[in-house]
Amino acid sequence: xxxxxxxxxxxxxxxxxxxxxxxxxxxxxxxxxxxxxxxxxxxxxxxxxxxxxxxxxxxxxxxxxxxxxxxxxxxxxxxxxxxxxxxxxxxxxxxxxxxxxxxxxxxxxxxxxxxxxxxxxxxxxxxxxxxxxxxxxxxxxxxxxxxxxxxxxxxxxxxxxxxxxxxxxxxxxxxxxxxxxxxxxxxxxxxxxxxxxxxxxxxxxxxxxxxxxxxxxxxxxxxxxxxxxxxxxxxxxxxxxxxxxxxxxxxxxxxxxxxxxxxxxxxxxxxxxxxx
Amino acid sequence: xxxxxxxxxxxxxxxxxxxxxxxxxxxxxxxxxxxxxxxxxxxxxxxxxxxxxxxxxxxxxxxxxxxxxxxxxxxxxxxxxxxxxxxxxxxxxxxxxxxxxxxxxxxxxxxxxxxxxxxxxxxxxxxxxxxxxxxxxxxxxxxxxxxxxxxxxxxxxxxxxxxxxxxxxxxxxxxxxxxxxxxxxxxxxxxxxxxxxxxxxxxxxxxxxxxxxxxxxxxxxxxxxxxxxxxxxxxxxxxxxxxxxxxxxxxx
Numbered sequence: 001x002x003x004x005x006x007x008x009x010x011x012x013x014x015x016x017x018x019x020x021x022x023x024x025x026x027x028x029x030x031x032x033x034x035x036x037x038x039x040x041x042x043x044x045x046x047x048x049x050x051x052x053x054x055x056x057x058x059x060x061x062x063x064x065x066x067x068x069x070x071x072x073x074x075x076x077x078x079x080x081x082x083x084x085x086x087x088x089x090x091x092x093x094x095x096x097x098x099x100x101x102x103x104x105x106x107x108x109x110x111x112x113x114x115x116x117x118x119x120x121x122x123x124x125x126x127x128x129x130x131x132x133x134x135x136x137x138x139x140x141x142x143x144x145x146x147x148x149x150x151x152x153x154x155x156x157x158x159x160x161x162x163x164x165x166x167x168x169x170x171x172x173x174x175x176x177x178x179x180x181x182x183x184x185x186x187x188x189x190x191x192x193x194x195x196x197x198x199x200x201x202x203x204x205x206x207x208x209x210x211x212x213x214x215x216x217x218x219x220x221x222x223x224x225x226x227x228x229x230x231x232x233x234x235x236x237x238x239x240x241x242x243x244x245x246x247x248x249x250x251x252x253x254x255x256x257x258x259x260x261x262x263x264x265x266x267x268x269x270x271x272x273x274x275x276x
Numbered sequence: 277x278x279x280x281x282x283x284x285x286x287x288x289x290x291x292x293x294x295x296x297x298x299x300x301x302x303x304x305x306x307x308x309x310x311x312x313x314x315x316x317x318x319x320x321x322x323x324x325x326x327x328x329x330x331x332x333x334x335x336x337x338x339x340x341x342x343x344x345x346x347x348x349x350x351x352x353x354x355x356x357x358x359x360x361x362x363x364x365x366x367x368x369x370x371x372x373x374x375x376x377x378x379x380x381x382x383x384x385x386x387x388x389x390x391x392x393x394x395x396x397x398x399x400x401x402x403x404x405x406x407x408x409x410x411x412x413x414x415x416x417x418x419x420x421x422x423x424x425x426x427x428x429x430x431x432x433x434x435x436x437x438x439x440x441x442x443x444x445x446x447x448x449x450x451x452x453x454x455x456x457x458x459x460x461x462x463x464x465x466x467x468x469x470x471x472x473x474x475x476x477x478x479x480x481x482x483x484x485x486x487x488x489x490x491x492x493x494x495x496x497x498x499x500x501x502x503x504x505x506x507x508x509x510x511x512x513x514x515x516x517x518x519x520x521x522x523x524x525x526x527x528x
């Protein structure tokens with residue numbers, strides 16, 4: 001294997017993902033080819049039209065799906081079909097466990113990793129305090145709002161001290177104001193942990209506000225058509241939405257993605273016509 | 277007790293009261309139904325005498341075995357069938373029509389094979405109850421959110437740990453429905469089988485009392501079974517409500 005530069009945390013080389021067709025249907029080219037170097041401790045966001053393969057991209061990088069072709073590495077080691085130690089994933093769907101309290105939800109992964117009880121207590125208490133859930137430790141997820149439940153899931157990831165955090169549209173189900181505030185929390189988490197963060201989102205403003213770099217993805221099969229450096233300082237929060245540069249970045253992203261979104265819609269239209 | 281619970285209790289008390297009144301005034305003949313108060317005193321006398329202890333032990337013992345086997349076997353078969361989609365596709369129509377078939381027609385066959393022992397009763401009981409548990413398990417596993425499987429993989433859990441720590445608790449409300457149905461079917465099947473043909477047991481005892489026109493004994497035994505079934509179902513209901521409250525964070 002070639003030597004990986006020290007500041008490259010994860011790498012995708014010529015990665016594609018093809019899903020076999022159901023019945024007599026032809027195979028579906030979902031992704032790629034994709035080449036991407038994720039730098040250590042950077043915040044990278046991926047935006048693209050619906051159905052372009054953003055979540056497939058995340059799952060291939062996480063090790064939840066095997067690439068059809070190409071290679072994925074994390075910290076220089078190959079990733080294929082298994083989630084490597086050091087990778088944490090937060091999903092769009094509510095993945096909190098309704099039968100466990102907030103505290104036990106957060107402790108779930110640690111308890112299965114053979115970590116000492118005192119260390120579990122310390123890490124879970126710290127994570128819940130960090131995510132503003134200290135007062136809800138004994139509550140059940142059903143007693144919390146959607147945003148708080150998502151924070152529970154982030155806490156469960158956080159306690160494992162992942163070095164690469166993958167966020168698959170974690171705020172997709174939240175209202176606009178809560179999303180802005182959750183964005184601030186994710187930025188705070190990113191700064192304090194020093195982890196590399198990859199965020200999948202359909203919201204251009206969210207990507208432009210949070211990320212150091214934003215990868216704009218084409219319609220299916222998803223490829224990066226442009227990667228934009230936002231140039232934001234590491235110390236930032238949601239107030240940057242008032243900066244003129246913020247408008248420029250979202251405008252540029254939309255320029256690149258408008259055609260792709262139309263393509264995605266046109267493709268859906270053709271499918272509907274053919275089927276119907 | 278809740279307002280609804282009080283209304284429920286009042287309805288039951290009113291019905292028992294009406295039956296008592298109808299029996300005491302001669303509206304219902306004593307040869308047909310005895311007053312509930314007489315059923316209670318007769319049951320007390322029977323229990324105090326110890327005359328039905330052996331039958332109680334036998335019948336309740338068989339019921340416990342039937343329920344335990346049905347739940348464990350039903351859950352295990354449900355897990356296997358859920359993991360094999362083609363087998364499930366083949367079996368689904370059978371499950372859908374299973375309770376349309378009178379399973380009791382096989383009871384004489386089982387007696388011919390195993391003789392007049394508890395084995396045919398256990399087998400007919402399990403045959404009646406197990407499918408409810410299989411269906412509940414399949415239903416429960418279907419409803420486990422797919423994201424939990426991904427969470428399990430992110431935490432690098434093996435198949436057994438995933439089943440025990442995520443799938444089982446996530447499917448628990450539906451599994452508990454299967455447990456409740458298995459308990460009900462277990463009671464019905466065992467008592468009915470004893471009633472039809474058995475050398476002993478509460479069902480046999482009721483059938484004998486009926487043949488002997490011994491209404492006091494027959495109604496006392498019926499009352500006893502009603503009390504046992506009600507207590508068991510109430511306990512299950514209370515557990516179900518408590519767990520539902522816990523999952524819903526006290527806001528069911």
